[in-house]
Amino acid sequence: MPAVKKKPKSQDLIERASNLQSLIAQLEKEIQQIFDSGQVAPENSWIVRYQVKGKYGVYWYYKLQAELPVFDKRELGKSRYKHLGRAGSPAYNDAVTAMIRRTKIDALHRMVNTIKQGWIDLYEETEKPSKNS
Secondary structure, three states: OOOOOOOOHHHHHHHHHHHHHHHHHHHHHHHHHHHHHOOOOOOOEEEEEEEEEEOOEEEEEEEEEEOOOOEEOOOOOEEOEEEEEOOOOHHHHHHHHHHHHHHHHHHHHHHHHHHHHHHHHHHHHHHOOOOOO
């Protein structure tokens, strides 16, 4: 069996850093593709189901709700709520699709942050003295 030649530590670190950089670039490209594919729900937003009692019974409606006022009101200003109507309405379907995109983007951002933490760990590894010193 041929002996496996070990790479110098500096070359190994450079290759690993390059791999991390490639992964981050790939994830950022995916994030941009999602943004380019259509409307994305605001950060920290969710779809809320609520009940309205009417003359002929109870009705369920939906709204997109955000932590901060980000939706345009009919009057001047912003609101934390965007009425979507009933399940299956065009506004509801658009909001669900926008939430799916937001969820994917948030997950990809978490992965980028994980890789960046690995990058920091890799940098700290380069600062450690080698065993031969």
